[in-house]
Amino acid sequence: DAKTTQPNSMESNEEEPVHLPCNHSTISGTDYIHWYRQLPSQGPEYVIHGLTSNVNNRMASLAIAEDRKSSTLILHRATLRDAAVYYCILRDVAGYALNFGKGTSLLVTP
């Protein structure tokens, strides 16, 4: 699977939007972009995924660049509960394992 690059850490104020970037310049045409997050002392949990078009769900939005070389996870109103490590993962349509990398540690302050 192609590699992703994310900032090590980001900070946000509570109730403000958060934009978490991910670069994946070597993405292939069959790679889906997945986001998982890991709250402290818990296993990772699915957030959102997409292929080419922007995606929205109850947790977040995913904005995918037109050339697919980067994407942004958007949390519309950060809460304290959103403090976690966020992982941007590329997985081929035929793949199964998740290659997590180090992710971005998001700190949310009141």
Place this chain on the structure above:
Amino acid sequence: GAGVSQSPRYKVAKRGQDVALRCDPISGHVSLFWYQQALGQGPEFLTYFQNEAQLDKSGLPSDRFFAERPEGSVSTLKIQRTQQEDSAVYLCASSLNTRTVYNEQFFGPGTRLTVL
């Protein structure tokens, strides 16, 4: 509904001991995965089952690591002759079926193994 459960949640072993870590996936989930997470790192893939068949064990670090899922539901990860470098959180995940375009993986809380 019930999620993925793992037991024990914490395990302390003396170097050289054998350990067995259990995973109960979500009922009906065909695919099961084991990951290893070292302190401060992201999880790393160990092995993958489709029902009872172990289709990929390329991530197992050594032949001291062995995983099984004999009836296609509960899985056990066994580590023989534990070493200090085996200290990590071991995560189990299950998904409905990886043969569709996309299947979300549901993770358990992990077992934290400390080898003294």
